[in-house]
Amino acid sequence: MTPAPWIAPLAATLLMQSVASGMGQLLPVLAPLLTADAGIPPESIGPLNATGAIGTILFLLFGGAILARLGPVRALQAGTAVAALGLLLAGFGTLPALLGAALLLGIGYGPTPPAGSRILAATAPARHRSLIFSIKQAGAPAGGVLAGLLAAPAAAAFGWPATLALAVALALLCALAIQPLRAALDVERDGARGVSPRALLARANLAAPFAALRVDPLLLPLTVLGLGFAVAQGCLFAFCVTWLVEAHGMGLVAAGSVFAAMQGAGIVARIALGWLADRTGRAARNLVVQAFAAAGMLALLGLLPAGTPAWVLTAVAVGNGFLAASWNGIVMAEVARLAPPARIQDATSGSTLVVFCGYVLGPALFGALVPLLGGWGFPFLVVAVQLAVGGGLMIRRI
Numbered sequence: 045m046t047p048a049p050w051i052a053p054l055a056a057t058l059l060m061q062s063v064a065s066g067m068g069q070l071l072p073v074l075a076p077l078l079t080a081d082a083g084i085p086p087e088s089i090g091p092l093n094a095t096g097a098i099g100t101i102l103f104l105l106f107g108g109a110i111l112a113r114l115g116p117v118r119a120l121q122a123g124t125a126v127a128a129l130g131l132l133l134a135g136f137g138t139l140p141a142l143l144g145a146a147l148l149l150g151i152g153y154g155p156t157p158p159a160g161s162r163i164l165a166a167t168a169p170a171r172h173r174s175l176i177f178s179i180k181q182a183g184a185p186a187g188g189v190l191a192g193l194l195a196a197p198a199a200a201a202f203g204w205p206a207t208l209a210l211a212v213a214l215a216l217l218c219a220l221a222i223q224p225l226r227a228a229l230d231v232e233r234d235g236a237r238g239v240s241p242r243a244l245l246a247r248a249n250l251a252a253p254f255a256a257l258r259v260d261p262l263l264l265p266l267t268v269l270g271l272g273f274a275v276a277q278g279c280l281f282a283f284c285v286t287w288l289v290e291a292h293g294m295g296l297v298a299a300g301s302v303f304a305a306m307q308g309a310g311i312v313a314r315i316a317l318g319w320l321a322d323r324t325g326r327a328a329r330n331l332v333v334q335a336f337a338a339a340g341m342l343a344l345l346g347l348l349p350a351g352t353p354a355w356v357l358t359a360v361a362v363g364n365g366f367l368a369a370s371w372n373g374i375v376m377a378e379v380a381r382l383a384p385p386a387r388i389q390d391a392t393s394g395s396t397l398v399v400f401c402g403y404v405l406g407p408a409l410f411g412a413l414v415p416l417l418g419g420w421g422f423p424f425l426v427v428a429v430q431l432a433v434g435g436g437l438m439i440r441r442i
Contacts, residue, residue, distance in 0.1 A: 053167040053229065054176055056222040057160040058183045060120045063218045064156045065187030067127045068096055068149050070211055071134065071142070073195045077204045081137045092146040097404045099150020104397040106244045107154055108252050111389055113237040115230025116159035117222060123159075124219040127152025128212045135205050157376065161392040163229055165380040173381060174327050178318025178373030185311050185369070189304075253394030260382040262328065265437050267395040269335060270375045272434030274402030276342060276368045279427050280306070282407040283420075284361060291420045292350060292357060302361050309362045310369030318373050327378050328442045331371060335435030338367035339428040346424025368431075375399075 071078065071092055079085065103123075111119045130148030133141050160180055168176040198207040243249060257263045284306060288299035317334065321327035341363045348360060376392060383391035406427070413423040 050164075050167040050169065050172075050176065052225060053163045054180060056117070056225055057120075057163055057180045059218055060124065060222065061156055061160060061180055061183030062187040062190065063124060063215050064127065064153045065184045066191045067124075067131060067187075067211060067215055068153055069188040069191035070131065070195055070208065071096070071146060071149070073191050074199055074204050074207065077199055078134070078137065078142060081204075082139050082142060084139050092142055094404055094408075095143055095146040096150035096153075097400055099147040099152075100154045101150075101397055101400050101404075103151045103154025104158070104253060104393045104400070105250060107158075108390055108393055109237055109239050109243050109249050111155060111158055111162075111393075112234045113239050115226065115233030116155075116162040116389075117226040117229050118233070119155040119159045120222065121219040123152045123155040124215050125152075128215050131208045131212050131215075135208050137205075157396040158389045158392040161376055161380050162389050165385065165388045166229070170381075172322055174321035174374050174377040175315070175318040177377035177380070178314045178321075178370075181373035181376065182311050182314045184372065185307050185314075189307060189311075192304075252390045253397055255394075256383060256387045256390035257394045257398075259384060259387055259391065262441050263379065263382050263391060263395070265441050266328065266331075266375060266378055266382070267398050269331060269434040269438050270371065270395060270399045271402040272335065272431040273338070273368065273371045273375070274399045275406030276338060276427050276431050277371075278403040278406040279410045279423075280342075280364055280368055283410060287420050288357060288361075292348075292352060294354065294357070298354065302358050305358060306361045306365030306369070309365035313366040313370030314373055317370050318377070321374050321377070326442075327374050327381075328438065331374055331378075332435045332438045332442065334367060334371060335431055335438075338364070339432040339435070341367050342424055342428035342431065346421040346428070 075092075107119075110122075114122060127149050130145040130152060133148060134145035135141075161177075164173075164176055164180060195207055195211070198210065202210075237243075257267060281303075285299045285303050288294040288302060294302070317330070321330050324330060341360065345360050345364055348357065375395070379391050379395050380388050410423050410427065413426065414420060417423060
């Protein structure tokens with residue numbers, strides 16, 4: 045029996061999504077060892093994470109011409125090579141090297157959303173589009189889980205430099221594994237497209253991701269809703285463990301287990317809600333309902349009093365992971381559906397660029413609100429309100 049023609053493209057994009065995410069999570073996972081050897085405080089991992097996000101934003105802003113020139117498969121391979129170079133740079137173990145590594149890891153991740161969307165939009169059947177995109181996006185948390193499960197034990201056994209070298213070798217092997225698909229999936233690449241610094245800095249290239257968000261009236265409000273979800277997800281992932289320890293007196297190991305359960309709920313929900321979006325045929329409406337439900341769950345999180353039983357804390361955290369960390373694939377599938385085929389790459393870059401701003405700015409603002417407002421409850425309510433507002437803006441468009 046011949047496999048469906050979309051199986052291999054989905055497997056390739058899921059693999060490279062997992063690889064890109066896992067490489068990006070290596071610095072946070074190995075942070076205690078890296079920062080100790082570099083002689084810098086452990087909290088320095090915060091600026092390193094922000095530097096990685098900035099690298100992704102830079103690629104999404106400038107990289108449209110590169111994607112058009114290389115084609116999506118070669119762009120994924122090139123991104124993996126750049127991220128691998130970042131891990132090798134991190135091996136020097138100094139603060140400048142770690143900052144440079146974080147930037148390269150972010151740039152290397154940059155091709156993953158637009159290239160993956162271009163491949164899946166061309167191969168996924170319309171009736172399964174949201175599910176297929178959501179499965180691909182499940183590679184993001186899966187890569188983080190693998191980094192946590194494999195990198196920490198490897199570093200304990202062999203040291204962090206050897207762990208980084210092993211990760212580089214595995215990533216490059218994965219990049220080579222998708223080479224057989226290039227002939228079929230990179231056929232529309234523009235080999236004559238200029239990629240000189242002048243071409244990358246050209247106004248048309250810089251404006252293309254944002255201009256593509258105007259090709260359909262639903263694209264911009266959809267992106268704003270994605271931004272709201274990104275703020276919520278970024279704050280949850282950044283502060284869940286600290287909130288459990290500081291506000292509820294939970295031990296670090298127990299809080300880490302709750303965090304892992306929240307991440308796992310997000311993986312399951314990405315697939316389940318992607319399937320539901322395809323079955324209902326109303327993906328945008330489903331996202332609005334999900335936004336309001338996630339806002340309610342976030343508000344509940346902020347209202348839980350001290351002394352709340354651990355099982356309640358766990359259940360609410362898992363509920364938040366299910367609702368606030370499972371939107372990515374559906375949003376990307378809708379962007380690909382709404383944009384003309386020739387503009388999918390640019391529209392995905394523009395939408396993802398805006399969304400990544402939420403990952404950067406959301407946790408930064410949340411962290412500033414906690415001491416300013418004297419507690420954790422009100423900042424979670426603020427995050428809930430902004431997500432509900434994003435859902436409200438979509439109601440008039442669907």
